[in-house]
Each structure stands twice: as structure tokens, then as C-alpha cells.
Amino acid sequence: MAVCALFVCADSMLVEAADPLPSWNEGAAKQAIVKFDQSTTTEGTTNFVKPSERIATFDNDGTLWAEKPIYTQLAFAFDRVKALAPQHPEWKTKEPFASLLRGDPKAALAGGEQAIAEIVMATHAGMTTEDFNRVVMDWIATARHPVTGRLYTDMVYQPMLELLAYLRANGFETYIVSGGGVEFMRPWTQRVYGVPPEQVIGSQGKLKYEWSNNVAALVKLPAVQFVDDKEGKPIGIQMFIGRRPVAAFGNSDGDQQMLEWTTIGDGRRLGLLVHHDDAVREWAYDRKSSVGRLDKALDEASERGWVVVSMKNDWKTIFPPPALTPTGREK
Amino acid sequence: MAVCALFVCADSMLVEAADPLPSWNEGAAKQAIVKFDQSTTTEGTTNFVKPSERIATFDNDGTLWAEKPIYTQLAFAFDRVKALAPQHPEWKTKEPFASLLRGDPKAALAGGEQAIAEIVMATHAGMTTEDFNRVVMDWIATARHPVTGRLYTDMVYQPMLELLAYLRANGFETYIVSGGGVEFMRPWTQRVYGVPPEQVIGSQGKLKYEWSNNVAALVKLPAVQFVDDKEGKPIGIQMFIGRRPVAAFGNSDGDQQMLEWTTIGDGRRLGLLVHHDDAVREWAYDRKSSVGRLDKALDEASERGWVVVSMKNDWKTIFPPPALTPTGREK
Numbered sequence: 001m002a003v004c005a006l007f008v009c010a011d012s013m014l015v016e017a018a019d020p021l022p023s024w025n026e027g028a029a030k031q032a033i034v035k036f037d038q039s040t041t042t043e044g045t046t047n048f049v050k051p052s053e054r055i056a057t058f059d060n061d062g063t064l065w066a067e068k069p070i071y072t073q074l075a076f077a078f079d080r081v082k083a084l085a086p087q088h089p090e091w092k093t094k095e096p097f098a099s100l101l102r103g104d105p106k107a108a109l110a111g112g113e114q115a116i117a118e119i120v121m122a123t124h125a126g127m128t129t130e131d132f133n134r135v136v137m138d139w140i141a142t143a144r145h146p147v148t149g150r151l152y153t154d155m156v157y158q159p160m161l162e163l164l165a166y167l168r169a170n171g172f173e174t175y176i177v178s179g180g181g182v183e184f185m186r187p188w189t190q191r192v193y194g195v196p197p198e199q200v201i202g203s204q205g206k207l208k209y210e211w212s213n214n215v216a217a218l219v220k221l222p223a224v225q226f227v228d229d230k231e232g233k234p235i236g237i238q239m240f241i242g243r244r245p246v247a248a249f250g251n252s253d254g255d256q257q258m259l260e261w262t263t264i265g266d267g268r269r270l271g272l273l274v275h276h277d278d279a280v281r282e283w284a285y286d287r288k289s290s291v292g293r294l295d296k297a298l299d300e301a302s303e304r305g306w307v308v309v310s311m312k313n314d315w316k317t318i319f320p321p322p323a324l325t326p327t328g329r330e331k
Numbered sequence: 332m333a334v335c336a337l338f339v340c341a342d343s344m345l346v347e348a349a350d351p352l353p354s355w356n357e358g359a360a361k362q363a364i365v366k367f368d369q370s371t372t373t374e375g376t377t378n379f380v381k382p383s384e385r386i387a388t389f390d391n392d393g394t395l396w397a398e399k400p401i402y403t404q405l406a407f408a409f410d411r412v413k414a415l416a417p418q419h420p421e422w423k424t425k426e427p428f429a430s431l432l433r434g435d436p437k438a439a440l441a442g443g444e445q446a447i448a449e450i451v452m453a454t455h456a457g458m459t460t461e462d463f464n465r466v467v468m469d470w471i472a473t474a475r476h477p478v479t480g481r482l483y484t485d486m487v488y489q490p491m492l493e494l495l496a497y498l499r500a501n502g503f504e505t506y507i508v509s510g511g512g513v514e515f516m517r518p519w520t521q522r523v524y525g526v527p528p529e530q531v532i533g534s535q536g537k538l539k540y541e542w543s544n545n546v547a548a549l550v551k552l553p554a555v556q557f558v559d560d561k562e563g564k565p566i567g568i569q570m571f572i573g574r575r576p577v578a579a580f581g582n583s584d585g586d587q588q589m590l591e592w593t594t595i596g597d598g599r600r601l602g603l604l605v606h607h608d609d610a611v612r613e614w615a616y617d618r619k620s621s622v623g624r625l626d627k628a629l630d631e632a633s634e635r636g637w638v639v640v641s642m643k644n645d646w647k648t649i650f651p652p653p654a655l656t657p658t659g660r661e662k
Contacts, residue, residue, distance in 0.1 A: 052527060129569055173529075186573045196383060197573030198504075204570060209562035209588055216588075216595045218569050225570070226556075231540040238460055238549050239535060239556070240571060242517045242528030257540055257547075264547045 020166040022316070023159040029272075029314045032307045033163065036270040040246060041170045047268035051171040055245040057237060057258060058164070060178035060185065060202075062251040062292040063274050064193060066155040068283040069146065070105075071291065073184050074116070076139055078105060080123035088122075097122070120181075125205055125222035129183060132220055136187045153192045154325035159315045160249075160274075164193055167247070175245070176200045177236060179229035179254055183220070192326045201240045203228045229254045234261035251276065256297035263304055271306035273297060278312040351497040353647075354490040360603075360645045363638045364494065367601040371577060372501045378599035382502040386576040388568060388589060389495070391509035391516065391533075393582040393623040394605050395524060397486040399614040400477065401436075402622065404515050405447070407470055409436060411454035419453075428453070451512075456536055456553035460514060463551055467518045484523045485656035490646045491605075494580075495524055503578070507531045508567060510560035510585055514551070523657040532571045534559045560585045565592035582607065587628035594635055602637035604628060609643040 024030040040049040061067040081091070081100050091097035096108035096115035109115055124132070145155050164174050176195055178185060182202030189195040206223040210216070228236040234257050237245060247270040248255070248262035259271040275294065276285050287295040301308050311318060322328050355361040371380040392398040412422070412431050422428035427439035427446035440446055455463070476486050495505050507526050509516060513533030520526040537554040541547070559567040565588050568576060578601040579586070579593035590602040606625065608615050618626040632639050642649060653659050 052521075182570075182573070190383075198571070200573065207566045207569060209565050209592070211588070211591060214595070216565070216592050218565060218592075234540050234547070234549060235538045238538060239513075240529070242513070242531065257542070260542060261540070261547050261549075264545070 020169065021159065021162050023162055025314055025316055027314055029307050029309045033166075033270070033272070036247065036268060037167065037170055039268050049246055049267065053243060053246065054167075054170075054172040055175065055241060055243050056167050056172045056247040057175045057177040057201075057233075057245045057249070057262065058160075059250040059252070059255045059258070060176050060180055062276065063249055063255070064156055064160050064164075064176070065152070066145070066157075066282065067292050068285070069291075071180070072152045072155075073180050074119075075143065075146075075152075076136070076184065077119050077123045079139060079143065080135070081119060084123065121222040124181060124183070125220045128217045128219055129207065130217070132183055133187050136184055140188050148319075150319070151325075151327055153188060154327050155319060156192060156326065157274075157315070158317045158320040158324065161193070161320065163249075164195070168194065172247070173199060175237075175241065176202070177228065177233050177248075177258060178202045179227070179232075181205075182228075191330075201228055201236045203232075231257050233258035237261065246270070248272070249274070250297070252292040252294050253297045254292075256300060259297065259306055260300070260304070263306065271301075271304060272309060273301055273306055274309050275311065277310050278315075278318065280312075281318045282311055351500065352490065352493050354493055356645055356647055358645055360638050360640045363601070364497075364603070367578065367599060368498065368501055370599050380577055380598065384574060384577065385498075385501075385503040386506065386572060386574050387498050387503045387578040388506045388508040388532075388564075388576045388580070388593070389491075390581040390583070390586045390589070391507050391511055393607065394580055394586070395487055395491050395495075395507070396483070397476070397488075397613065398623050399616070400622075402511070403483045403486075404511050405450075406474065406477075406483075407467070407515065408450050408454045410470060410474065411466070412450060415454065452553040455512060455514070456551045459548045459550055460538065461548070463514055464518050467515055471519050481650070482656075482658055484519060485653075485658050486650060487523060487657065488605075488646070489648045489651040489655065491580075492524070492651065495526070498578070499525065504530060506568075506572065506576070507533070508559065508564050508579075508589060509533045510558070510563075512536075513559075522661075532559055532567045534563075562588050564589035568592065577601070579603070580605070581628070583623040583625050584628045585623075587631060590628065590637055591631070591635070594637065602632075602635060603640060604632055604637055605640050606642065608641050609646075609649065611643075612649045613642055 021030055039045060039047040042048060058064055061071055078100055081097055085091055085101055091101060096111050096119060099107035140153060143152055144150060145152055148155065168174055174195055176185065176189060176199065180202050182200055182204050185202055186197040186200050189200050204225040206221040206225045208219045208221055210219055233255065244265050245262045248259045249272045250259055251274040263269040263271040273294065276283055278284060285292065286298060287293065352361055370376060370378040373379060389395055392402055409431055412428055416422055416432055422432060427442050427450060430438035471484060474483055475481060476483055479486065499505055505526055507516060507520060507530065511533050513531055513535050516533055517528040517531050520531050535556040537552040537556045539550045539552055541550055557567065564586065575596050576593045579590050580603045581590055582605040594600040594602040604625065607613060607617065616623065617629060
């Protein structure tokens with residue numbers, strides 16, 4: 001009996017010793033996360049949050065995976081323009097498509113938001129949701145990041161994967177709330193982040209229901225239904241979840257309103273910004289970047305007590321080692 | 332040891348004998364439900380559906396609770412017009428408000444959809460989502476059905492409450508997909524149906540995020556964001572859930588497209604229509620009713636093998652006995 005008790009004791013010590021956030025350096029950021037988690041999930045304390053209210057929202061681009069040199073979804077759209085070009089001979093002389101097909105994306109993007117909108121509409125509409133799903137699955141399984149040569153789904157941040165798993169293990173529902181297209185993310189978020197499609201909120205195009213000859217289809221139209229960015233993020237959270245999160249994670253001014261809405265609520269809250277300050281292991285950018293600009297939200301962070309994570313100092317690893325990437329895990 | 336084994340055996344027989352759908356008469360409808368459930372949740376069989384794909388969608392008005400003599404949300408809007416009248420002296424002479432305030436809702440509704448839209452906008456917009464939530468909670472706690480005198484939340488169908496619980500016990504996520512307003516339903520669906528706010532899909536108005544003097548608010552605007560009815564139902568399902576349901580439950584032509592979209596999918600599917608044919612215990616209406624018209628969907632039901640539930644013949648009870656109503660359960 002004594003031996004048996006000893007084993008039980010040793011076993012529970014081992015469990016306690018396992019760090020759920022091994023890729024986070026010891027420091028203020030990690031402490032703030034652990035303290036938030038403990039104080040909201042310990043029953044009988046002032047800050048206890050009942051399980052049904054444990055909603056945590058995560059931005060995607062720049063918060064869960066890399067967004068440099070361009071957003072992954074834009075790289076997808078560029079590749080789709082090339083794939084669809086044979087069906088569109090007129091693109092040879094029509095901007096922004098002509099520049100893209102000549103291999104000059106910079107010239108294509110000189111048209112600004114209007115050019116991007118045209119590229120997105122031409123590549124994300126005019127097909128059924130099921131066909132688009134297949135196109136995304138095929139692309140994401142093979143397309144590689146232009147700088148690292150890794151699959152895009154392996155360009156995810158190991159410390160954030162641990163954070164997602166840690167919060168879920170403690171009863172949180174982890175939602176993605178991204179400016180990216182919801183139909184572009186849902187096919188792979190379960191596999192990569194452990195987030196099911198119904199917990200992905202993003203920008204959306206309009207859909208049309210078609211029914212003919214006993215076939216039902218949802219067709220993607222070239223029109224915007226909802227933009228899930230900046231002010232759109234708290235609005236999307238209300239539309240889709242109907243509860244205010246207790247924790248929100250972002251990296252740019254596009255996440256500022258989501259963090260405000262989350263942390264201004266009663267009781268203990270956590271707002272966190274990932275600061276891209278590691279030019280060696282990732283990219284260093286903030287106030288002047290066109291992609292993922294972090295400026296106003298950085299100013300607001302100190303005012304509101306948001307945690308600012310230094311990728312350089314707070315993270316032991318940026319990307320998962322090959323065996324732990326989403327692709328590696330499946331092998 | 333033998334005695335012990337006997338007890339275990341008797342116990343498991345008792346468990347087997349407990350009918351999860353006691354308010355359903357034995358018959359084709361109940362059989363179809365049980366057969367669907369068993370064949371989709373038995374591992375190793377052709378029709379097995381893995382837990383993450385077990386999505387069931389339920390219409391609300393006329394499917395989960397009564398919709399006669401008028402939709403509950405319209406009764407709420409009428410009461411709100413009366414409550415808000417002192418702040419709107421101009422309503423005394425302005426239709427459709429003037430008729431409503433004179434106690435003549437029929438005259439008010441003579442203006443058709445335009446009149447209804449004006450009443451809904453005037454009572455559902457111009458306040459924050461949190462204030463609206465409070466208004467709904469206060470109203471739903473006290474307002475009573477004009478015919479039965481019961482609380483509206485007690486005008487729910489006992490057999491459908493059992494069906495929701497039965498499916499959830501077998502790993503299904505039970506979503507509400509209603510033409511009604513999402514902000515009107517979410518405050519009470521957890522308590523009444525066991526459905527949390529994030530699993531309620533409905534029609535929505537536009538929202539605006541406001542931030543001033545360190546106060547964040549989402550303001551309800553008098554403009555439509557999304558109409559979750561007819562073709563809108565499969566669209567709403569795609570927008571909010573991103574998966575096709577395996578079972579869908581409705582009662583009117585407004586649910587036809589949701590049932591098509593659900594049952595046309597591969598594998599075993601269940602489409603079910605509640606047919607209001609019990610003039611004694613509830614109301615009898617179908618092809619010619621202005622509220623909850625069931626006409627085209629009824630024609631399509633036999634073609635597609637949808638289960639048509641006769642409230643008169645298939646249901647032992649319509650409404651819960653007082654002790655089992657949502658209100659009674661809380662006492």
C-alpha cells in the first residue's frame with residue numbers, strides 16, 4: 001500500500017511539472033497568460049468564469065501564422081489568376097491581371113484596394129462553395145512560402161498552437177476572428193489549429209442558393225456580405241457568437257476594436273498583442289508596415305494593460321520543428 | 332456475487348426501457364427518428380456520422396414553439412410600441428403606430444410588410460445590444476400568450492424538447508435556424524431549449540461599433556444585415572456553421588430550402604416537418620395560412636421522403652405539463 005501511494009504521488013508531481021507552454025520563455029507575458037487562466041478557471045474565486053462563458057478569440061494573419069511577405073490568401077489569389085488565365089484570354093491586356101500574368105505582382109497591386117478587390121472577386125466567386133472548398137484544399141496541400149519553402153500551414157507559430165491547446169484544455173472555446181475569408185480558412189483550421197469550421201469567423205462574400213434538376217448548390221457571388229476587420233471584429237463576434245469574449249489575441253490595428261470590446265467587459269479579461277520584432281527568426285515590422293500595421297493598438301496597449309508579446313524575447317521557438325508541424329504530425 | 336450480477340442486469344434493463352421520446356406516440360414518425368439516430372451514431376455501419384459532423388438544425392416559430400395567433404416577436408414589437416409611445420408623440424397620428432396604439436393591430440398590419448418593417452425597426456433599433464437584451468429578458472419573463480394565458484416560453488412543444496435532448500444525448504449539436512431575430516432569441520434559448528447563443532442563427536439587423544469616453548458599445552441600426560428565411564436558411568447555415576446538417580426540422584415553406592439542402596447530401600439524412608393539424612389542442616393550419624404557411628414544402632415532402640409529423644396523431648402531449656415547462660422546471 002505504501003509503495004502504491006508513493007507511485008500515485010510521484011505521478012501527480014510529474015503531471016504538475018509538465019509545462020503546457022514550453023515554447024514560451026519565462027517572463028511577464030507567460031506569467032500574465034497563466035495568471036489569467038488560473039484566476040478565471042478556479043471555482044469559488046472572484047474572477048471565476050463559468051465554462052459556457054469561456055470564449056477566447058484569435059486573429060489569424062500575423063497572430064497564428066505568418067503574414068509576410070504578403071497575406072497567404074493573396075498568394076492563393078495570385079496563383080488562382082494564373083490557373084484561371086486560359087479561361088480568361090481578356091486578362092492578357094486587362095489590369096491588374098495582365099501585370100500578374102507577366103509576373104509583376106507589384107505593378108498589379110499599384111491599383112491599390114480596387115485592384116485587390118478585382119483579383120479577389122475574380123478568384124473567389126462564380127463557383128459553388130463545395131468547388132471552392134476543393135480548390136482551397138488542393139492549393140493549401142502543396143503551395144509553399146516564397147521565402148522559407150515551407151508549406152503555408154507549417155508557417156504557424158508554435159507558441160500560439162500551445163496557447164490554443166492550453167486554453168481549450170481549461171474549458172475555453174477558441175474562435176478565429178479574422179479579416180481573411182471564412183471560406184478560405186474553414187477547410188483546414190481543424191487540422192492545423194484544432195478549430196472547427198463553426199468557430200471560424202471571417203470576411204464573407206454573398207451567397208446564392210440554387211436549386212435545379214434535383215441539385216442544390218450555394219454559389220459564391222462577387223459581392224461583399226461582411227468585412228470582419230477593425231470595427232467589424234466586435235460586430236462579427238456579436239453576430240456569430242452572441243457573447244463577449246473574455247480573452248482576445250491579435251497583432252495589428254485591425255484587432256484593436258476586438259481587444260477593446262473584450263477587455264472593457266467586467267471581471268478579469270486578457271488582451272494580448274503579438275509584436276513582430278524578430279528580424280532574424282521571422283520579420284520585424286510594426287508602425288509603418290502596410291501588411292499588419294501595429295500602431296494605434298500599440299499605443300492603446302499600455303493604457304489598457306494589454307500584454308505585448310515580443311516574439312524575439314518571449315518565444316523560444318517561432319515555427320514548429322518539422323516533426324511538430326501540422327504536416328509533420330500527420331506523418 | 333450472483334445477487335450482485337442480478338442487480339446490474341435489472342439496472343441496465345431499466346435504462347434500456349426508459350423511452351427518450353415519451354411524448355411521441357408509437358408510429359412511423361417516431362420510428363423514423365429513432366432509426367435515423369441509431370443508424371448515424373452506430374460506429375462501423377455505412378451511415379455512421381462522426382460526432383463533429385452531427386449537426387441538426389431546427390426552425391423555431393411553429394417548430395419548437397407556437398406561432399399562432401401571431402409570431403411571438405410581433406407581439407413583443409406591439410408591446411414595445413406601447414411602451415415607447417410616450418417618447419414618440421408623433422406616433423399618435425402616424426401609421427402603423429396610430430392604429431396599434433388605438434388597440435387595432437389588424438388595421439396596423441393592413442400596411443403589409445412595409446408596416447411590419449416600420450414597427451420592427453422602431454422597436455428593435457436605436458439602442459445597444461446590451462440594452463435590447465435586457466428589454467427582451469424583462470418582456471419574456473412576464474408577457475403572456477393572448478389565448479392560453481401561459482408565458483410564451485411555456486408555449487413550447489414537449490415532444491420537440493424531448494427530441495432536442497435526445498439528439499444532444501447522442502452527440503448532435505442542435506442549432507436553431509429561424510427567420511426570427513437572433514437578438515430576440517439568444518437571451519432565453521439556453522434556458523428554454525438548452526441551445527446556447529452561439530448555436531442560434533436568425534435574421535439580423537446591422538450593427539455599429541461605438542467607442543467614446545472609454546465606453547464600448549454595439550448599437551443596433553435600423554437596417555437589415557441578413558434575412559434567415561427560405562433561401563436564406565441554407566445560406567445562413569453555410570455562413571454560420573460552414574457544414575451541411577444531417578438533420579433538419581421545420582414546419583413551413585420557409586423551411587423548404589433548409590430541408591432540401593440538408594437531405595440532398597450524401598449518406599443518411601433526416602428531414603422532418605411538423606404539421607399543425609390539431610385544432611383542439613393547438614391550431615390547425617397549413618396551405619392557406621398567412622402565418623407559417625405549409626404548402627410547397629408539404630408537396631415536396633413525399634417526393635423526398637421527409638417525415639411529416641401529425642401533431643394530432645403523433646404527439647401524446649403538445650405543451651409541457653406545468654411542472655415541466657421551462658418556468659416550472661426552475662421552481
